[in-house]
Amino acid sequence: MDKTALIIGASRGLGLGLARQLSTTGWQVIATARDPQRATELAAIPGVRVEALDITDAAQVDALPARLAGVTLDLLYINAGIAGPQDKAASAATIDEVGQLFMINAVAPIRLAEAMRPLLNPRTGVIAFVSSIMGSVETGPGMGMSLYGASKAALNHLTRSFVAELGDTTLTVLSLHPGWVKTDMGGAEAPLDVETSTQGLAEQVIGAAGQGGHRFIDYQGEPLPW
Ligand SMILES: NC(=O)c1ccc[n+]([C@@H]2O[C@H](COP(=O)([O-])OP(=O)(O)OC[C@H]3O[C@@H](n4cnc5c(N)ncnc54)[C@H](OP(=O)(O)O)[C@@H]3O)[C@@H](O)[C@H]2O)c1
Numbered sequence: 001m002d003k004t005a006l007i008i009g010a011s012r013g014l015g016l017g018l019a020r021q022l023s024t025t026g027w028q029v030i031a032t033a034r035d036p037q038r039a040t041e042l043a044a045i046p047g048v049r050v051e052a053l054d055i056t057d058a059a060q061v062d063a064l065p066a067r068l069a070g071v072t073l074d075l076l077y078i079n080a081g082i083a084g085p086q087d088k089a090a091s092a093a094t095i096d097e098v099g100q101l102f103m104i105n106a107v108a109p110i111r112l113a114e115a116m117r118p119l120l121n122p123r124t125g126v127i128a129f130v131s132s133i134m135g136s137v138e139t140g141p142g143m144g145m146s147l148y149g150a151s152k153a154a155l156n157h158l159t160r161s162f163v164a165e166l167g168d169t170t171l172t173v174l175s176l177h178p179g180w181v182k183t184d185m186g187g188a189e190a191p192l193d194v195e196t197s198t199q200g201l202a203e204q205v206i207g208a209a210g211q212g213g214h215r216f217i218d219y220q221g222e223p224l225p226w
Pocket of ligand 1: 008009010011012013014015033034035053054055056079080081082104130131132133177178179180181182183184185186187190
């Protein structure tokens with residue numbers, strides 16, 4: 001039977017790439033975009049169902065499970081993220097910049113996972129949070145973009161709390177680093193293209209089904225230090 005994925009934040013970049021990747025391997029893909037009218041590349045993927053969602057809009061997040069009633073998710077892939085004020089030192093950022101960065105990258109993904117959890121296949125479901133190697137407390141410092149890295153470290157921390165509260169479950173949770181990838185966020189000088197990264201990411205999420213537990217890995221499955 002076809003597997004079903006919900007990809008959050010798929011209008012462009014890695015989310016769009018993963019939607020293409022899973023769709024061509026026979027998955028049913030439901031993908032969200034803040035503004036579906038502008039997500040023309042996403043809408044052009046055959047069979048993809050597009051839903052409107054701003055991950056910071058609590059009312060939209062709370063309404064999503066009802067909109068998808070009857071769907072069983074094999075994969076919930078939370079990709080939405082921003083770089084934030086990357087040209088600024090943490091101490092120079094404004095309260096609005098910090099609030100937006102941490103809300104989008106760390107808090108909203110957890111709220112979304114909590115809301116969508118009842119729709120996941122209880123035995124083999126996978127919840128993937130898109131993190132970053134920059135969020136590793138051990139290896140991230142010194143790589144630049146410290147405020148962004150701190151937001152992904154916060155995501156990792158909140159994800160571990162989320163997993164602790166799951167209790168006894170065979171759901172699998174992944175915190176994923178896509179590699180440094182040529183996207184609007186990654187920039188043109190990044191060594192990886194979207195296809196290479198999303199091919200690897202797709203292999204990781206497909207292979208994780210039924211394994212249980214929580215791992216922080218990159219797109220090639222290499223374990224990363226927290
Ligand atoms: N590229 C890299 O090298 C790299 C490395 C490590 C980790 N990552 C992570 O990978 C993920 C994807 O990055 P990317 O490079 O593909 O970035 P991107 O090209 O900038 O795309 C970001 C995506 O997130 C969506 N998004 C942003 N804010 C949102 C919100 N409030 N609600 C819903 N969707 C929202 C965007 O939608 P709109 O089109 O509506 O803005 C877009 O679809 C991010 O979490 C990023 O932190 C990227």
